[in-house]
Amino acid sequence: MSTKRAVRAVVFTDLDATLLDHDSYDWSAAQDALEALKSRGVPVCLCTSKTVAEVRALRRALGNRAPFATENGSIVAVPDGYFEGEFANDSEAEETLTCTTLGAPYDRLRRLVVDLRARHGFDYTGFGDMSVADVMAATGLDREAAAAARQRDASEPLLWQDSAAAETAFAQAVAEAGATTRRGGRFVHVLGLADKGDALDWLRTRFEAVHGPILAVALGDSANDADMLAAADIGWWVARPDGDYEAPAGGHIRHAEGIGPVGWSAAIHAMIEAGEI
Numbered sequence: 001m002s003t004k005r006a007v008r009a010v011v012f013t014d015l016d017a018t019l020l021d022h023d024s025y026d027w028s029a030a031q032d033a034l035e036a037l038k039s040r041g042v043p044v045c046l047c048t049s050k051t052v053a054e055v056r057a058l059r060r061a062l063g064n065r066a067p068f069a070t071e072n073g074s075i076v077a078v079p080d081g082y083f084e085g086e087f088a089n090d091s092e093a094e095e096t097l098t099c100t101t102l103g104a105p106y107d108r109l110r111r112l113v114v115d116l117r118a119r120h121g122f123d124y125t126g127f128g129d130m131s132v133a134d135v136m137a138a139t140g141l142d143r144e145a146a147a148a149a150r151q152r153d154a155s156e157p158l159l160w161q162d163s164a165a166a167e168t169a170f171a172q173a174v175a176e177a178g179a180t181t182r183r184g185g186r187f188v189h190v191l192g193l194a195d196k197g198d199a200l201d202w203l204r205t206r207f208e209a210v211h212g213p214i215l216a217v218a219l220g221d222s223a224n225d226a227d228m229l230a231a232a233d234i235g236w237w238v239a240r241p242d243g244d245y246e247a248p249a250g251g252h253i254r255h256a257e258g259i260g261p262v263g264w265s266a267a268i269h270a271m272i273e274a275g276e277i
């Protein structure tokens, strides 16, 4: 059974420290808001630095069947049939995904980091050099999560073991090769030029081709979400664990009252009360 429903709003959200609690990865504070969106037929598209394999597991736990973006917008994934009206939103059926690379394919990035290490003598260890046990040791993830994190499609995390000066030289060499680097908490990530804003634009085009104009709402907590919030019609910063916000509010950018999933829930309820979604 499929019902044709006009999509008025689509939510695009970061995961870590936004929908998921920074420490516990728990989203229970946002559960009522997620249910309110589901009852209104508002899709929630996850946009994260995680891999497709990691997001598949999380979507199952969340009961989420919407398209999503991984590896910081490098990959967009659409369940087969989603935009063709053959899609049952709460189906338990196994789904197949069509993934599109907006950034650069992993093989090319992996060749680049191996080549730059050999040519310049940089000292780093990439996920492609590590076993699942090595990734577990480097990240603190359990075996299943480490195996999923190791299934890269479009970015290579490097455990940086060289100087800050070498990191600057490395970033320049990567830029000259048409890719980019991003400093995360534990790793230096090497990836193509797409960001979460590009992923939102790509998914918006797909939604609008079927449903007409949408209201794109984006929620995030940190620098790698800024492009996504800028590309949205309404962008929300949730507060970070220390209570501060990544950037000021203004224009279509707002501050949600609360940290992580508490702020997420407050933002959704504020829009519902205002009649925006």
Ligand SMILES: [Mg+2]
Pocket (backbone or CB within 6 Å): 014, 015, 016, 017, 018, 220, 221, 222
């Ligand atoms: Mg985050």
